[in-house]
Amino acid sequence: MNALYRDLNRLVRRIEAEDRAKVDADPRRLRFHLMPPVGWMNDPNGLCWYKGNYHVFYQYGPFDPDGGVKFWGHWTSPDMLHWTQQPVPLCPDQQWNLHGVYSGSALVEDDALYLYYTGSVKFAGDYDFINNGRASSTALAVTTDGIHVDSNQVLLENKDYPADLSCHVRDPKVWKQDGRYYMVLGARTKDSVGEVLVYESQDKLNWTHINTIKTPEPFGYMWECPDLFCVDGQYILSVSPQGVSRQGNRYQNIYTCGYFPLYGDFRGEYTLGDYIESDVGFDYYAPQSFEAPDGRRIVIGWMGMPDADYTNPTAAENGWQHGMSVPREIHWNGTRITALPVQELDALHTNHRSFSVEGTAVKLELDNGADIQITNEGKELRVAFGEDAAVVWTDGLLTLSLGERCGYGRTTRVAEVEKLVDMRILMDTSSLEIFINGGEQVMTTRFYPKQADSLTLEGVCKAEVYDMDAIQLDYMK
Ligand code: FRU
Numbered sequence: 001m002n003a004l005y006r007d008l009n010r011l012v013r014r015i016e017a018e019d020r021a022k023v024d025a026d027p028r029r030l031r032f033h034l035m036p037p038v039g040w041m042n043d044p045n046g047l048c049w050y051k052g053n054y055h056v057f058y059q060y061g062p063f064d065p066d067g068g069v070k071f072w073g074h075w076t077s078p079d080m081l082h083w084t085q086q087p088v089p090l091c092p093d094q095q096w097n098l099h100g101v102y103s104g105s106a107l108v109e110d111d112a113l114y115l116y117y118t119g120s121v122k123f124a125g126d127y128d129f130i131n132n133g134r135a136s137s138t139a140l141a142v143t144t145d146g147i148h149v150d151s152n153q154v155l156l157e158n159k160d161y162p163a164d165l166s167c168h169v170r171d172p173k174v175w176k177q178d179g180r181y182y183m184v185l186g187a188r189t190k191d192s193v194g195e196v197l198v199y200e201s202q203d204k205l206n207w208t209h210i211n212t213i214k215t216p217e218p219f220g221y222m223w224e225c226p227d228l229f230c231v232d233g234q235y236i237l238s239v240s241p242q243g244v245s246r247q248g249n250r251y252q253n254i255y256t257c258g259y260f261p262l263y264g265d266f267r268g269e270y271t272l273g274d275y276i277e278s279d280v281g282f283d284y285y286a287p288q289s290f291e292a293p294d295g296r297r298i299v300i301g302w303m304g305m306p307d308a309d310y311t312n313p314t315a316a317e318n319g320w321q322h323g324m325s326v327p328r329e330i331h332w333n334g335t336r337i338t339a340l341p342v343q344e345l346d347a348l349h350t351n352h353r354s355f356s357v358e359g360t361a362v363k364l365e366l367d368n369g370a371d372i373q374i375t376n377e378g379k380e381l382r383v384a385f386g387e388d389a390a391v392v393w394t395d396g397l398l399t400l401s402l403g404e405r406c407g408y409g410r411t412t413r414v415a416e417v418e419k420l421v422d423m424r425i426l427m428d429t430s431s432l433e434i435f436i437n438g439g440e441q442v443m444t445t446r447f448y449p450k451q452a453d454s455l456t457l458e459g460v461c462k463a464e465v466y467d468m469d470a471i472q473l474d475y476m477k
Pocket residue numbers: 042043059070102103104118170171224225285286306
């Protein structure tokens with residue numbers, strides 16, 4: 001442990017001790033979603049199952065609820081219900097990560113946990129920080145107890161990436177397959193085209209660039225946080241592209257996040273199927289997947305959106321911002337990925353109520369969070385939360401509307417839903433996750449209702465409604 005790590009760690013502990021009361025006092029703090037102890041959270045990193053625990057590392061800005069320099073934060077859990085805060089495993093304490101320990105992933109092998117990440121440095125001077133002035137190194141930290149890092153080293157620097165790339169190369173996702181190791185890296189070319197680099201290694205340390213995956217026509221200027229995996233026999237390339245402009249109801253956010261089915265071989269000849277958005281709400285980005293010990297492929301996304309023009313009042317008022325989506329189990333249904341909350345969350349259900357709605361509106365009280373499972377039988381459906389937020393399905397469109405008082409700049413998002421069979425909504429104190437038709441489409445958003453203590457259902461449907469207990473968070477003492 002170097003002196004900078006030791007002192008930064010102490011500072012993080014101190015700011016957490018000082019600011020936690022303010023965060024805890026916030027009635028809008030999330031009850032069954034992971035959020036930062038204090039300050040800022042973005043991308044999930046290093047998701048894995050290791051030595052009897054799920055590990056959720058994440059981009060953590062403990063000193064600044066509006067961002068700041070990025071550390072890795074760390075939560076562990078044996079069951080995705082009881083979470084323990086662990087010390088920050090990675091601090092900006094090395095020459096190659098001084099201005100941010102950026103996103104990355106975990107590989108579990110031989111009793112050790114290998115954390116691949118991007119070290120970010122911005123040089124002082126008058127640079128554009130796209131083609132010059134910035135270093136993005138691919139680095140590896142290793143831990144054998146899953147908590148404390150034993151070694152930390154650079155594997156690839158900008159000069160090692162293909163020559164046509166800008167300085168923006170980051171977010172390694174690493175896995176083992178056929179006795180080899182593979183890594184995908186998100187990249188922006190000097191011509192501002194987003195793509196994914198594929199690397200191969202035999203020893204986890206030395207990496208060779210073997211392929212580049214891109215669309216025939218440019219699709220955005222930068223692809224962040226790539227993930228490449230096989231689910232139910234289908235290869236998927238998941239990316240978070242920046243610079244894709246809105247087209248009607250597609251790409252409604254400043255940055256999109258979605259996936260291409262990948263046919264052929266990611267190491268050689270491949271074709272990409274059509275891009276499908278993973279989420280069409282306001283706040284979902286940089287998702288990462290991992291394999292649970294029972295073989296399920298689980299995805300967690302950042303419940304936030306970088307550079308959006310809407311805001312979260314918690315930053316200024318209570319010193320924290322953002323959270324994670326619930327863990328979602330994904331499948332390939334032949335044409336799309338479906339995503340639904342992991343079944344573990346059913347253990348949080350209390351106060352079950354069943355309804356049949358037939359034409360007249362039904363109103364019920366909610367208590368700080370709910371799991372609302374609706375089977376639709378009508379031609380239109382309206383679900384309203386208090387006075388301010390509503391989800392309406394009519395004429396092939398499902399529209400999420402947030403009033404001024406709760407949206408903080410968020411207004412409407414639309415999903416194209418020809419036929420609505422079912423809809424499941426997880427409502428936390430300040431978030432909604434809407435799973436449409438078995439999770440074929442998802443809309444995730446933050447919202448800040450003054451009173452989301454009532455739910456109104458209008459249409460012809462059946463609904464099972466549960467209150468939700470909170471997950472348990474054990475903070476470091
Ligand atoms: C995506 C991202 C990543 C980067 C990280 C920095 O939200 O921009 O590309 O590694 O956040 O926090």
